[in-house]
Amino acid sequence: MNRNSEDQPWEDRFRKLKKLDRAQPRPYFYTRLEARLKARIEQSEAAAVLPWWLQKPAYALGTLGLLIAMNVAVALWQNRPAVPETDPGTYEAFVQDYQLNHQNAFVDE
Amino acid sequence: MFTFNDTARLQESELIAELRAGRESAFRMLVEMHQDKVYNTALAIVQHPEEAEDMAQEVFVEVYQTIGQFREEARLTTWLYRITTTKALAHLRKRKAQKRFSRLTSLFGINNEVLHDPPDFHHPGVALEQQEEMSTLFRAINRLADAQKVAFVLHYIEDQSHREIAEVMQGTVSAVESLLHRAKQNLRKQLTPFYQERKNP
Numbered sequence: 001m002n003r004n005s006e007d008q009p010w011e012d013r014f015r016k017l018k019k020l021d022r023a024q025p026r027p028y029f030y031t032r033l034e035a036r037l038k039a040r041i042e043q044s045e046a047a048a049v050l051p052w053w054l055q056k057p058a059y060a061l062g063t064l065g066l067l068i069a070m071n072v073a074v075a076l077w078q079n080r081p082a083v084p085e086t087d088p089g090t091y092e093a094f095v096q097d098y099q100l101n102h103q104n105a106f107v108d109e
Numbered sequence: 110m111f112t113f114n115d116t117a118r119l120q121e122s123e124l125i126a127e128l129r130a131g132r133e134s135a136f137r138m139l140v141e142m143h144q145d146k147v148y149n150t151a152l153a154i155v156q157h158p159e160e161a162e163d164m165a166q167e168v169f170v171e172v173y174q175t176i177g178q179f180r181e182e183a184r185l186t187t188w189l190y191r192i193t194t195t196k197a198l199a200h201l202r203k204r205k206a207q208k209r210f211s212r213l214t215s216l217f218g219i220n221n222e223v224l225h226d227p228p229d230f231h232h233p234g235v236a237l238e239q240q241e242e243m244s245t246l247f248r249a250i251n252r253l254a255d256a257q258k259v260a261f262v263l264h265y266i267e268d269q270s271h272r273e274i275a276e277v278m279q280g281t282v283s284a285v286e287s288l289l290h291r292a293k294q295n296l297r298k299q300l301t302p303f304y305q306e307r308k309n310p
Contacts, residue, residue: 010297013304017246017265021234025148025162030140033166040170 121185128176140169146186146267147193153262154197156230156247164200168192183276190277194259249299257292260285
């Protein structure tokens with residue numbers, strides 16, 4: 001059997017595809033397309049109003065997260081418990097400055 | 110003297126000018142003229158009617174948005190086929206990635222729902238007595254490599270010449286011939302058992 005006679009049946013099988021009836025999209029294709037196009041235009045108009053970094057949800061969420069984290073940090077810093085400072089004029093401050101303790105301070109008396 | 114092709118081209122450039130001017134009637138005309146080609150090409154590649162319609166709509170949305178960038182070096186039909194095949198192949202890749210991801214997540218028990226291959230595709234234009242054969246043929250086409258699939262679909266379903274396919278795929282005629290040859294060899298390999306079984310049931 002030569003090559004052409006071997007190829008021909010396959011070519012005939014593939015050519016059946018050319019004879020298929022053309023498929024049609026569902027009715028009102030254009031109406032649905034118009035609605036999609038309108039939504040897409042509105043979406044791009046809304047996007048044009050926002051800055052570029054807010055147009056992408058990942059950037060917007062990241063920015064929001066960063067703002068919340070900064071607010072929490074500031075709130076914690078503002079409300080930290082105050083460290084009691086010793087008044088330099090008191091007896092306690094004098095003992096602390098000269099690294100004395102109560103036992104040593106009066107040992108020579 | 111103008112030939113038929115020149116006249117068609119003249120009409121096409123008028124249509125493009127109207128589209129660029131944002132005329133709604135021109136867009137409607139474009140859709141009515143080409144929706145059949147776009148839908149059938151997408152259907153042959155994605156092999157799912159709803160997804161093919163979604164592809165076809167996306168093609169026309171892209172045409173509407175980018176008509177200003179269309180250089181009239183190629184014919185409008187060539188440009189439409191190029192957008193359609195690119196979108197359809199991208200859709201197939203996305204579908205494959207989703208399937209792979211769902212399989213992976215199901216292994217870790219995150220999501221137990223595994224995406225399965227869509228059921229056998231039955232082209233709506235196939236006569237009842239040919240349904241089994243055509244369904245097997247479409248399944249085999251689906252397994253071809255991307256470029257082979259595009260060349261085969263454009264030639265055997267859209268009846269495009271080798272030169273037209275080369276323009277769509279932005280390659281040479283000999284590259285298209287080679288793609289078609291390899292596509293046919295691969296299909297023969299896949300389909301031989303089916304036709305043998307049919308011959309000797």
